[in-house]
Amino acid sequence: MTRQRMLYTRILWATLGAILATAMWLMTTGSRLPTVSSSHDQALSSSDAIAPAADCVDLSPSSSATTNDPCVPGPVLLPGMKVNRQVGPVLFVLVVDSNEARVNAQVSLGNAALTGLNMTAAAPTADFNLANGDGQRVWGSLGAFFCAPPNTSHLLADFTIENQRDSGKPVTQAYRGDLMRWQSPITSVLARYRQPLLPDLQVIVELLDPYKADSSNALTAQVSFYYASDLIDRYTLMATATPVSLRQSSVGPVRIEGGLLDFRPATQEQQGQLSLDGTFQSGHNPPNHYVGSVADWSWIRGRADNCRG
Numbered sequence: 001m002t003r004q005r006m007l008y009t010r011i012l013w014a015t016l017g018a019i020l021a022t023a024m025w026l027m028t029t030g031s032r033l034p035t036v037s038s039s040h041d042q043a044l045s046s047s048d049a050i051a052p053a054a055d056c057v058d059l060s061p062s063s064s065a066t067t068n069d070p071c072v073p074g075p076v077l078l079p080g081m082k083v084n085r086q087v088g089p090v091l092f093v094l095v096v097d098s099n100e101a102r103v104n105a106q107v108s109l110g111n112a113a114l115t116g117l118n119m120t121a122a123a124p125t126a127d128f129n130l131a132n133g134d135g136q137r138v139w140g141s142l143g144a145f146f147c148a149p150p151n152t153s154h155l156l157a158d159f160t161i162e163n164q165r166d167s168g169k170p171v172t173q174a175y176r177g178d179l180m181r182w183q184s185p186i187t188s189v190l191a192r193y194r195q196p197l198l199p200d201l202q203v204i205v206e207l208l209d210p211y212k213a214d215s216s217n218a219l220t221a222q223v224s225f226y227y228a229s230d231l232i233d234r235y236t237l238m239a240t241a242t243p244v245s246l247r248q249s250s251v252g253p254v255r256i257e258g259g260l261l262d263f264r265p266a267t268q269e270q271q272g273q274l275s276l277d278g279t280f281q282s283g284h285n286p287p288n289h290y291v292g293s294v295a296d297w298s299w300i301r302g303r304a305d306n307c308r309g
Contacts, residue, residue, distance in 0.1 A: 076152050077182040085179045088161055090138050094180055101146045101188045101209070101308070103155055109138050119144035119155070121190045121209070121300050121308040128159075135164030142179070146188055146209075147307035152181040186210070190219070190308075193274075193295040198282045201254045202226050205274050205295040209308065221263050221274050221295070227254040237263040237274070246278050253283040259290075266299040273297075 077083060080098030084091060093106040105117040110132035117126040124144045131137040140159025147153045160174045193205040206222045218238060225232040233249045233256060243260040250256065259278020266272030274295040281287040300308055 074180060077180060079182060079185060081182070083180055087157075087175060088173070089136055090159070090161060092142075092157070092179055094155065096180075096182045099189055100192055101144075101190050103142075103144045105142055105155075107138070109136055110134055117142065121146050121188070122298055124308070137162040137164075140175075145307045146190075147184050149184045149186060151184060151307070153184045153307070154178045154181045188308075190300060191295075191297055195276075195294040197225075197278075197280050197290050198254065198285075198288055200227055200252075200282055201232075201280055203276065203294050207272075207295065207297055219265065219272075219300075223261055223274065223294075225249075225256060227251040232256060235261060237261055239263055239265040255281045257281060257287060266297055268299050271296055271298060 074083065077096055079096050082093070082095045084093055086092075089109055091108040093108070095104045096102075097104065101121045103119045105119070105126065106113060106115045107117065107128050107130055108114075109130045112130050112132040114128050114130050117128060119126050119142060121144075124146070125141055127139075127141045129137075129139040138159055138161050140157065143156045143158070145154050145156065155178060156176075157179045158176045160172055162170050162172045164170050188209040189206050190209050191207040193207075194202055195205070196202045202225075204224045204226065206224075208220045208222055210220060220236055220238045223235045223237060225234070230251045232251045232254065233247060235244055235246075237244055240263070243262040246256055246259040246261065248256060248258055257279040259276065262273075262275045262277075264270070264273045264275070272295075273293050275292065276294045277291045279287050279289050
């Protein structure tokens with residue numbers, strides 16, 4: 001009798017467990033009553049589904065008579081950062097240089113890509129023209145604006161996308177707007193030059209744009225002498241009538257015996273130049289006398305909005 005009761009008890013618990021499992025399954029995966037959303041809810045859902053990402057571009061078709069609400073611009077980048085921008089079938093891969101006033105870009109259209117686009121303060125515009133095997137084509141330009149703080153620097157895109165229809169009639173759409181913005185440094189390195197003087201001695205010239213609130217942005221040059229990766233001496237020059245004398249200094253076996261540095265600013269009529277006349281020696285080797293240019297640059301146009309580009 002006891003065995004029968006135990007058997008009945010087990011059967012009862014097994015039945016209750018199956019009922020509970022079935023109820024839980026119905027609650028989680030079973031059919032639910034349909035809900036009817038209002039038109040406002042439907043519009044909100046649609047908007048959420050196509051909401052732009054946080055880093056989307058804020059450009060729109062320039063030929064459109066009516067445009068949607070402008071996309072929220074992406075976050076202000078820092079020098080050295082990389083970002084991708086997708087506009088229709090076109091992908092822009094953009095890199096803000098961490099050391100110089102330079103933007104590197106790549107443009108892709110399907111399986112076709114164009115690399116090596118560079119924009120600097122001296123040459124701020126890069127043109128592109130790209131087509132793929134699917135009847136698509138994009139052409140236009142990118143323009144970099146290197147601005148003084150607190151303004152942000154930005155990259156302007158102006159391009160047209162063409163799609164070839166089955167009927168043979170192409171459909172074009174033009175776009176214009178900023179692809180990205182980045183934080184403007186207080187002092188911008190417009191260009192960098194390297195000149196070997198000895199096998200273990202080199203001079204590095206950085207052309208600097210020290211932004212000032214009064215817009216008196218006269219370019220300066222920072223001249224650094226290196227033994228391998230060790231700094232020997234450094235000078236900052238600006239446009240003066242008097243050359244700067246080199247100090248006698250040394251690191252390891254390399255010695256700077258003396259000389260002169262002369263900074264000539266660039267104008268619309270002449271090239272800018274940093275010239276060196278100095279004597280250098282390494283170890284027990286005979287002294288080497290260097291006379292000549294170590295950096296040459298063209299006039300870089302400034303803008304009324306305190307930007308270059």
